Amino acid sequence: MILRVDNLVKHYGAGRGAVVHAADGVSLEIAQGEVLGLVGESGSGKSTVGKCVLRLTEPTSGTIELDGRDITHLSRRALRPLRRDVHMVFQDPYSSLNPRFTIEQIVAEPLRRHGVAKGGEVSRRVTAMMERVGLPRQMLARFPHELSGGQRQRVGLARALILEPKLVVADEPVSALDVSVQASVLNLITDLQRDMGFSCLFITHDLSVVRFLADRIAVMYLGEIVETGPTDQIFAEPRHPYTQALLSAAPVPDPVEQRQRRRVVLGGEIPSPLDPPPGCRFHTRCPLAQDVCRTAVPALRDPYGGRHTVACHLVTDEKIPDATAAH
Amino acid sequence: MTLLEIKDLTVGFDTEDGLVHAVRGVSLDLAEGEILALCGESGCGKSVTGMSIPRLLPPDSTRLSGSIRLDGRELTGLPEAELRRVRGKDVSVVFQEPMTSLNPSFTVGYQIGEVLRRHEKLSWKAARARAVDLLRLVGIPAPERRINEYPHQLSGGMRQRVVIAIAVACSPRVLIADEPTTALDVTIQAGVLDVFRDLRDRLGTAIILITHDLGVVADIADRAVVMYAGRAVEQAPVGELFARPRHPYTLGLMKALPTAAAAGADGRLRLAEIPGMLPSSLSDPAACLFHDRCPRAKDDCVTAVPELAASGPGHLAACFYPLEDGSR
Numbered sequence: 001m002i003l004r005v006d007n008l009v010k011h012y013g014a015g016r017g018a019v020v021h022a023a024d025g026v027s028l029e030i031a032q033g034e035v036l037g038l039v040g041e042s043g044s045g046k047s048t049v050g051k052c053v054l055r056l057t058e059p060t061s062g063t064i065e066l067d068g069r070d071i072t073h074l075s076r077r078a079l080r081p082l083r084r085d086v087h088m089v090f091q092d093p094y095s096s097l098n099p100r101f102t103i104e105q106i107v108a109e110p111l112r113r114h115g116v117a118k119g120g121e122v123s124r125r126v127t128a129m130m131e132r133v134g135l136p137r138q139m140l141a142r143f144p145h146e147l148s149g150g151q152r153q154r155v156g157l158a159r160a161l162i163l164e165p166k167l168v169v170a171d172e173p174v175s176a177l178d179v180s181v182q183a184s185v186l187n188l189i190t191d192l193q194r195d196m197g198f199s200c201l202f203i204t205h206d207l208s209v210v211r212f213l214a215d216r217i218a219v220m221y222l223g224e225i226v227e228t229g230p231t232d233q234i235f236a237e238p239r240h241p242y243t244q245a246l247l248s249a250a251p252v253p254d255p256v257e258q259r260q261r262r263r264v265v266l267g268g269e270i271p272s273p274l275d276p277p278p279g280c281r282f283h284t285r286c287p288l289a290q291d292v293c294r295t296a297v298p299a300l301r302d303p304y305g306g307r308h309t310v311a312c313h314l315v316t317d318e319k320i321p322d323a324t325a326a327h
Numbered sequence: 328m329t330l331l332e333i334k335d336l337t338v339g340f341d342t343e344d345g346l347v348h349a350v351r352g353v354s355l356d357l358a359e360g361e362i363l364a365l366c367g368e369s370g371c372g373k374s375v376t377g378m379s380i381p382r383l384l385p386p387d388s389t390r391l392s393g394s395i396r397l398d399g400r401e402l403t404g405l406p407e408a409e410l411r412r413v414r415g416k417d418v419s420v421v422f423q424e425p426m427t428s429l430n431p432s433f434t435v436g437y438q439i440g441e442v443l444r445r446h447e448k449l450s451w452k453a454a455r456a457r458a459v460d461l462l463r464l465v466g467i468p469a470p471e472r473r474i475n476e477y478p479h480q481l482s483g484g485m486r487q488r489v490v491i492a493i494a495v496a497c498s499p500r501v502l503i504a505d506e507p508t509t510a511l512d513v514t515i516q517a518g519v520l521d522v523f524r525d526l527r528d529r530l531g532t533a534i535i536l537i538t539h540d541l542g543v544v545a546d547i548a549d550r551a552v553v554m555y556a557g558r559a560v561e562q563a564p565v566g567e568l569f570a571r572p573r574h575p576y577t578l579g580l581m582k583a584l585p586t587a588a589a590a591g592a593d594g595r596l597r598l599a600e601i602p603g604m605l606p607s608s609l610s611d612p613a614a615c616l617f618h619d620r621c622p623r624a625k626d627d628c629v630t631a632v633p634e635l636a637a638s639g640p641g642h643l644a645a646c647f648y649p650l651e652d653g654s655r
Contacts, residue, residue, distance in 0.1 A: 183583035251542030
C-alpha cells in the first residue's frame, strides 16, 4: 500500500471547550497506481483527511503510513525528504500559484528545494514536464495572471508531478473549471496517472468526475466514511442510504431519464460537526432510520465481500436498504 | 402568451482595454409560467443577458441597445426611478451567493417585510404575516420561529430559500435566478430546484434560470438557450435540445461532460474535448465565433455571421452546417 490511514481523528478546538469533529475514525488505503475518489458534501471532512495525509494539519489521533512508513509523528525535518513523494494539487489555480514567480520558477521550485537537479538539468526537466502537461515552452517566461484557468491548473499539475511523486492528493482540482476546460484537464490527469503510475487521493464533491477517473470510491458524511468500494459497484449498487441519496440527487444531463428518476429526499440539514448526532450520524436525515440507528454506531462491514464496505445497521446478510423506496 | 420579449440585445462595457462585447445581438422570448434556461460557460454572456432585464449593470460603463419588452412595455429606455418600481415588483433576481444577498444585521422577517412594505405598502403586522406564508411557500420548516432569526443562523440551503422568498414576495411576473444552486451541495440543490418548480406550478411565475449545469437544465427547464461568446447559438425545448442538438458547440458541451465519457481506441475512458479557447471579447468580427474550434467549419463560417434559423419544432440554431439527427 502506498497510503494507509488508520482510525484518523481530527478535532479542532472551537473555543469555550467546543470541539469540531472534522474527521472521526477515518481509515482508508490506496494501492500502488490506484486512484481513490474521496467523495462528500461540504463539511464532510474530506479536505481535512487530505490535509492530514500531507501533514499540512496535525491529526488528533490515528496513524498515517506512507509506503509502509509511519509518518504520523515525524518532525518537520524528518518529513522533508518524504515531501518528494507526496504532492498536492489544489482547487483554485489562482491562489495556489505565487503571482510574483514566472511559470518556470513555479515548476522548477520543487526540484531546487529538494536539490535533485541543478543548472541545465533543471531547465531540461521543466521543459519536459511542460510538454507533458500540454503547455508551450514560450509560457515559461509568463506569470500566472497571464494564463487561463485551465492553463494554470496544468501548471499546478506540472509542479506537483515534476518530482515523480508516489502519491498525489488532489483537492477538487477541476471544480473551478468550465466543462470544456475540465474535460481536457481530466483527460490529462488520467493520462499522466497511467503513464507515471502515481497513486492518487482525489477529493471531490462531484460524483460524475470520480466515476470517470477513480478505481475506488470512499463516501464521507459528517467526518466519517460511510461506504467504500470499487467505483462501478458503488454506482451500480450503492448500499448506504446516504450514498443512495447522493447519487439520486445529482441531476443527469438527460431530461428524459432525469425526469423519471426516483429521488431520495433528505429531510433537514447536515448536523453541526460541533455536536454530531449519537449512533449513526446520518440518522437525523435518513428516511429509513430505526431505533438502533439513534443509539448504536454502525461499523464499516463488508457483508458481501468484494471490498465493498458499508457502515449501516440496515445492511444485513440478506438485505440492502433502498432509500429511494422510502416515500 | 409571450410575457417577455428580448430583441437584438447588445451589451458592451467600456474598459481600459476598449469595448468588451458581452452580449452580441441576443433575441429570445419567455412565455408566462415558463422556465427558460440560459446556459453556457463562463464569459458566454448569460448573466449579462439576465441582468440587462432589470438593468442591474454598471450605469457608467454599460452600452446597451436593443429592445426588452415586458408585457409589451419597453424597459430599455425607462428612467432609473421607473425601473426601481419594476425591480422586485415585476422582475426580481436571485443570485448565487445567498449570504451576500442578505443583510447580516437584520432578521429574515424584517428583510422580507421590507420588500412588502416598499412595493405593496403593507403594514408591519400584515407584512410579517405574509412573510411567514412566504417562508412556508419556499419550504422552510417552523417559519414562525425562523422569521426572527438572522441569516447566520441558517444553513446555505435555508438562506437561499429566504432569498427566493424575498424575490417572490411581490409576486413578480419574471424571476431571474443566476446560478441559484451552484454554491449548494447536491442534496440541498434538489430541494431548492423543487422550490422553483413549485413557484411556477402554484403562482405561475415565469423563471429565467441562468446556469452552467446541463444536469440542472435537464431537470427543471422547459426550454433552453445555449450561449457562446455573447451570442445565442441554439434554442429549443429541453427534450428536443438534448435529443437532437444542432449546433456543434452544444454537442461539444454535452460530450465533454464526465457522464459522457467513452472508451477510446486504446480502451481508456476519455472525454471529448473542445479544442482552443473562447475568442477575445474585445473584437466583434462578422464571423461565427465558434469557427476556429468547430470540426464542421468551412470558409463561410469565417466571413459571415450565421443567424438563428429553424431546424425542428421550436428549435433554432445559428449554424451554417447544423448537425443532423442522430449526431449524439
